[in-house]
Structures are given as structure tokens and as C-alpha cells.
Amino acid sequence: MALTIDDHEVEVPEGSTILQACRAEGMEIPTLCYGPTITPKNACRVCMVEVEGSRVLVPSCSRRVEAGMVVRTDTERTRHSRRLVLELLGSSVDLSLTADVERWNEQYGADPARFGPPGGPQLDRDDREVGHHHEPDGTTAETVEQPVKVDNPLYVRDYAKCILCYQCVDACGEQWQQTFAIGVAGRGFDARISTEYDVELPESACVYCGNCIQVCPTGALMFSTEHEMRAAGTWDDDRQTVTDTICPYCGVGCTLTLHVQDNEIVKVMSPPDSGVTHGNLCVKGRFGVQHVQNRPE
Numbered sequence: 001m002a003l004t005i006d007d008h009e010v011e012v013p014e015g016s017t018i019l020q021a022c023r024a025e026g027m028e029i030p031t032l033c034y035g036p037t038i039t040p041k042n043a044c045r046v047c048m049v050e051v052e053g054s055r056v057l058v059p060s061c062s063r064r065v066e067a068g069m070v071v072r073t074d075t076e077r078t079r080h081s082r083r084l085v086l087e088l089l090g091s092s093v094d095l096s097l098t099a100d101v102e103r104w105n106e107q108y109g110a111d112p113a114r115f116g117p118p119g120g121p122q123l124d125r126d127d128r129e130v131g132h133h134h135e136p137d138g139t140t141a142e143t144v145e146q147p148v149k150v151d152n153p154l155y156v157r158d159y160a161k162c163i164l165c166y167q168c169v170d171a172c173g174e175q176w177q178q179t180f181a182i183g184v185a186g187r188g189f190d191a192r193i194s195t196e197y198d199v200e201l202p203e204s205a206c207v208y209c210g211n212c213i214q215v216c217p218t219g220a221l222m223f224s225t226e227h228e229m230r231a232a233g234t235w236d237d238d239r240q241t242v243t244d245t246i247c248p249y250c251g252v253g254c255t256l257t258l259h260v261q262d263n264e265i266v267k268v269m270s271p272p273d274s275g276v277t278h279g280n281l282c283v284k285g286r287f288g289v290q291h292v293q294n295r296p297e
Contacts, residue, residue, distance in 0.1 A: 001013070001014045001016070001065055001066070001067050002067060002068070003021065003065050003066070003067065003068065003069040003070070003071065004068075004069070004070045004071065005018075005021060005022060005025060005027065005071045005072075005073065006027070006071070006072060006073055006074060008025065010024075010025055012024060012065055014065075015064060016064070016065050017040075017060065017061060017062060017063060017064055017065065018049060018051075018058070018060035018061075018063050018064075018065055018069075018071055019031070019034065019047060019060040019061045021065050021071075022049075022060065022071075022073060027073060029047050029049070029060050029073060030046045030047060030082060030086075030100065030104045031044070031046055031047045031061060032044040032046050032089070032098065032101075032163060032165065032217055032218075033046075033061075033163065033165030033166070033167065033217065034047065034061040035167050035215045035217070035272070036272045036273070036279075037171075037175075037176070037215065037272050037278050037279045037280075038167045038170045038171060038175060038215055039170065039175060040059070040061040040062040041165065041166045041167075041170070042059040042061065042062050043163070043164060043165045043166055044085065044089070044163060044165060045059065045081070045085050046082055046085050046086065046104075047059055047060045047061050048060070048078060048081050048082065048085075049071055049072065049073045049078055050071070050072040050073075050075055050077060050078055051063070051069060051070070051071055051072075052069070052070035052071075052072075053070075057077065057078065057081055060073075079108055082104070082108050082110075083108040083109055083110045084110075086101070086104055086105055086108060086110035086112070087110045087111060087112045087114065087115060088112075088115065089112075089163055090105065090110065090112030091112040091113070091114075091115035092115075093160070093161060093162065093163050093218070094158075094160050094161045094218075095161070095163075095218060096161075096219075097161065097218060097219030098161075098217060098218045098219065099217070146158075146159040146160050146192070148160075148227075149201070150224075150227075151200045151201050151202060152200075152201045152202050152208075152224075153224060154208050154210070154223070154224055154283075154287050155208075155210060155213055155221060155222060155223055155224055155227075156221075156222055156224055156227045157193075157201075157220065157221055158219065158220050158221075158222065158227075159192060159193060159220055160220075161218045161219050161220040162192070162193055162218065162220040163217075163218055163220075164184070164191060164192075164193070165217060165218075166184065167212075167215040167216065167217070168182060168193060168212035168215060168216055168221060169182055169183055169184060169193065170215075171211040171212050171214065171215045171280070172206075172211065172212055176211055176278075176280050177207070177209055177211055177280070179205055179206065179207055179209070180196075180205065181195060181196070181204045181205040181206040181207070182194065182195055182196075182204075182206070182212065183196070185198065193220075207282075207283060208283040208286070208287060209280065209281060209282050209283055209286060210223075210268075210281060210283070210286035210287060211279070211280045211281065211286075213286075214269055214270065214272075214279050214280065214281075215279070223266070223267050225266045225267065226266060226267055229261075229266065235261075235266075236261065239261050239262070240259050240260060240261045240266070241259075241260045241261075242257060242258070242259055242260075243257070243258045243260065244256065244257050244258075244271065245258060247281070247284070247285040249282075249284045249285060249288065250284075252276065253276050254270065254274075254276055254277045254281055254282075254285050255270055255271055255274045255276060255277055256268055256269075256270060256281070256285055257269040257270055257271060258289075263293075264293055265289045265292060265293060268281070268285065268286050268287070268289060270285070
């Protein structure tokens with residue numbers, strides 16, 4: 001199917017999205033909520049582009065290409081939109097562990113601090129529930145404060161980093177795991193990712209497959225080992241080796257991507273393009289690695 005992207009004639013397979021067409025041509029479109037294994041939710045709105053004949057900007061991650069379509073990815077309108085979205089997200093969510101955000105802020109001239117410095121008064125959940133009202137003082141635009149949830153030995157939930165991309169909900173739900181242990185609770189500014197009835201993770205339907213960690217783009221969901229090492233200041237990506245291997249537990253043949261630092265497995269992921277796993281694993285493949293590195297004292 002032929003279309004025009006930034007004055008270049010391109011041909012892509014029918015059914016492709018604008019984002020896929022752009023990436024096939026080596027063009028970078030910033031994305032935060034997009035993942036290769038999850039149906040796009042159009043949540044973050046960072047990937048917006050102009051399409052000739054469309055009144056509004058369109059999300060490139062989900063808009064399918066059409067014959068003769070004329071797309072512009074780098075205009076004043078798209079740059080302004082991306083800059084503002086990066087500023088709004090960066091002022092309300094901790095994006096310090098999100099890949100490429102710092103570079104995109106520089107590229108688009110985004111300054112999240114102009115919406116207010118961090119650390120100002122915040123409206124916590126107890127205040128909302130009893131109906132207390134806080135007058136805005138202009139000092140902060142941060143989201144509701146949510147302490148890190150450490151309620152199991154395998155992974156932690158730090159929703160101060162959550163951008164509500166819904167990838168974890170879809171990975172846990174109908175698109176992959178079919179467990180439905182997590183979902184979106186609340187509405188509007190109170191919307192947040194939660195277990196059913198906001199119970200502790202061990203009391204929920206979670207089967208600890210870790211597929212939510214696999215798709216999380218911001219570090220809101222993280223291996224306990226990584227969280228503890230980051231807190232201690234010992235986590236170092238530059239000192240880690242990344243090796244693909246096959247899970248030893250059963251005959252399915254799932255591909256594991258082992259992240260190893262100082263001769264210890266510190267994280268296990270799976271390639272999204274694997275024909276067997278599509279990035280998904282079970283609890284044994286994701287977390288059952290201790291037997292490999294048990295050593296006599």
C-alpha cells in the first residue's frame with residue numbers, strides 16, 4: 001500500500017499502522033504506552049502525527065495506513081503536542097527510569113518543571129475519601145502520592161512511575177495471561193492500577209508470571225532484586241551481560257533473556273519477537289532462577 005510520509009513515497013503491507021510504516025523507513029516516532037505485544041490503547045498521546053484531511057492529530061500507534069495517505073511526522077503542530085505531553089507526564093509522574101525520555105525532552109524542548117517543582121503539597125487518598133478540599137497553590141503538578149508497594153518477595157509496584165498505559169492490565173487480562181488480577185480502579189484523577197478490591201498481591205488472583213513487568217515501560221513494576229539493588233546503588237546496566245537461553249523447566253521451549261551482574265542473575269525477561277513466548281513467561285521461567293546460583297558457603 002502506497003502512502004507519503006514527510007514527502008517520501010513509501011510502500012508498506014496493508015494493515016500496517018503509521019508507526020510501523022515510519023519505523024520501517026527508519027523514522028523515529030516517540031512512544032511511551034506502545035508495546036509490540038499489546039494492542040495499542042492510545043493512552044500516552046506522544047506518538048501523534050498529522051494526516052492530511054484530518055482535523056485533529058492522530059495516534060500513529062493505532063491508525064492504519066490508507067492508500068494515498070499523506071502523513072507529516074515533524075511539524076510545529078506535532079512538536080508542540082509532543083512537548084506538552086512530555087511536560088505534563090514529566091511533571092506528574094516519575095519518568096527517571098523510562099527509556100529515551102530525557103533525550104526526547106531535549107529534542108522537543110520539553111521542560112516539565114514549568115508546571116511546578118516536585119515536592120509540593122499533595123492530595124492523598126484519605127483526603128479524597130473524606131471529602132477534604134485542597135486549594136491549589138501553584139507549587140506542584142504531581143500525581144497522587146503512592147508509596148512503593150512491597151508485599152511479596154518477587155516484584156514491587158511503584159505507581160508513582162505509572163503513566164496508566166494499561167499494558168500491564170492487558171497482559172494480565174484477555175490479551176495474554178487471562179488471570180485478570182489487576183485492573184483500573186477509580187475514575188478521572190483517581191484512576192490507578194490496582195488489584196481486585198485493592199488487596200495485597202499475595203491475596204489477589206496474581207500467579208506471578210511477571211508478564212506485567214515485561215510490558216511496563218516506566219519501571220512502575222520491577223523485580224525485587226532490581227529494586228533492592230537500585231536502592232543500594234549497586235544496579236549497573238553497564239556491568240550486566242544479557243544472554244538468551246532456553247527455560248529448563250518444561251518442554252515448551254520458552255526463551256529466557258538473562259540479565260547477569262557480578263555472576264548473579266538479577267532479572268529475567270523474554271524476547272517480544274519470540275515465536276514461542278511473545279515475551280511471556282510463567283512464574284518458574286520468570287522467577288525460578290535461584291537453583292542456578294545456590295552456592296555452598
